[in-house]
Amino acid sequence: MKNLKLEESSLDQAREHVLFHHQEADGWVTFAKKERSGAWKQYHYRPEELASQMPNWLGENVYFSQNTFYKPQRRIENIRQLRALYVDVDCHQLNYDPKWVLGKLELEVFKKTLPDPNIIIFSGRGLVCIWLIDPVPYKALPLWQALQNDFCGKLEYVGADKKSIDATRVFRVAGTYNSKSGIQVDIQYRHEYRYGLRELQSEYLPELAPSQPKKPGRTAKVVHLYNVRNLHYTRLLDLVRLINLRNYHVQGHRELLCFLYRYWSYCLTDDASDSLQQMLEFNSEFKEPLKEREVIRATRSAEQAWRAKSNKQANEEAIQKGYPGAGYNLKNTTIIQWLDIQPEEQEHLRTIIDSHEKRRRKRERDKLAFRAKRGSISRGEYLEKQKDKTEDRLWQLQQAIKRHPEANNTELGKLLAVSEGYIRKLKKQL
Known part of the structure; x- marks a missing residue:
């Protein structure tokens, strides 16, 4: 009887957490579980299915997506709605107690340099801050990512994880357990207000509002990063559209397509492992996919270029040689030539187009x-x-x-x- 009550309590916590986060959602929500063997299983549900499916997602190491997807596939180009901003604070890496860190953030950060989060997830070893937003479509991803980076940077001093800020991220579900610590995942609900993305941009990243005069001492760095991310995202979407136009018959261009996908995904998310995984899924859609070991080896230079792009010294050396910076700064004409993109195909692309x-x-x-x-x-x-x-x-x-x-x-x-x-x-x- 006691175990039954505990299970019912865990189910109530899990259901409340997921439904609070995804109320009135549109698209597919991903649930995932990491087995003791290390295997990763993943399923996708419509919002109206969430309540009935929750009993199947209890136990250890259970996660769900913070955003939704327009088809049952957790990939960045499939984003349907961006529904939250979040920062995963791995305070255990610094030997900080999560409750102590929360108290510190309440005194030093919340309602000062960052808005008050809607939800705090105590994940078993750290905490995750969640800011719910009014849902925005995939086209807002570059702005969303700029805010993600800014929020993460402001919490870096307490252990914020830079690798956990991509749009496809999943976090633990309340009432489930973290197998590494044996601790049950707990939730603190703070308020129900959903922030507007433009409202947050205006408050915390005014550099991205071109009609506003620059404040003294500000640089154009944030604007530059936003514009570059926008370019990377639209180019990534063009790759997806291109293979669709070719009915996934892309022999002769498979390695190059995967290389470009992996590189632009790195530049967009700053997450090497997630970008690699998404590239492998991208490759799997080809009519004749490359073998996993082969495609990883063939696209390894994408990660090397991404790391160089993030290296101050490498960037300075590249600029001295006359390049815009380290990494691959490819022209559209080069990409079009490499992938043999025809004029009739360009009509369906957003940014990989020539002067004609x-x-x-x-x-x-x-x-x-x-x-x-x-x-x-x-x-x-x-x-x-x-x-x-x-x-x-x-x-x-x-x-x-x-x-x-x-x-x-x-x-x-x-x-x-x-x-x-x-x-x-x-x-x-x-």
Whole structure:
């Protein structure tokens, strides 16, 4: 009877934790378990399945994804909704007690240099700080990653793990056990408010708001990192689109595709092991995948280049030689030549395009704008054709209005870092 009550208590804790985190979620949620043998099993569920599936996910070393995926595959290019920011504090590495660390953060960090987390997970040896956010689509990943890096940096002095800030991360479930310590995972719920990503950016990374004047003494480093991550992510998505266009028949380009995927994934997440695993999954989708040992060996230089890119001395030496920095600074023309990307394929890509495709897109935009101005197409048709470019802004505007119902168009424009006139145009589409 006692064991039954303990199991019921653990189930209640687990269910409350997962449902609190993923309330009204969209997409697939990943659950994973590490067996005593070291094997890693992983399953994916729709949000409406979570409550009924929880009894199957009790015991030791049970984890769930903090974000959701648009298909049952935990890969960075499959992100459906970004739902949280998080920092894994491995304070046991510094011999700090987790409760002591939490008290220190409450005095020195929370509500000062960082907002108050929604959840603190006591994972058995350390703690994880979770900031729930209003869900944002995958296109917000570069901004999300910039905030992740900033939050992690501010907690590095108490043991924050730089390798645990990628968008596909899983963390332990309340009520389960950490096999290394034998301690049950516990949760502290602090508040239910969900932060807006732009709200956090404005408060903690104002460098990323181009319409705001720079503050004295600030550098463009954060803006540069944000733009570079944006490029890496869009290029990574282009690789996924390219193999899809080729129906996964990519013989002759497999090693190069995997090399580029591994390198750009490294640059995006700063996590060597996770990037390697995602590259192996990427390789497995080919009609004729490379053998695991072969593809790891063939793409090893991607990790070496990534480490050089993160090395101050290596960067300085590269700059002295006339390069933008260490690592691989590839031009689109080089990538197009290497992968033999045809003009008709470029039409479906976002960033790996040549000058001819850029001019073609500009002509299309200009032609569309001219027709709209002359009235040969309706305003509605014009906006529908521009939907991909405005859908994120529309979503951001809806959230801003929800949070600031009294704000006028000028104030909303400042919140979204756009002009007042653009706010008026967006409102017509709501």
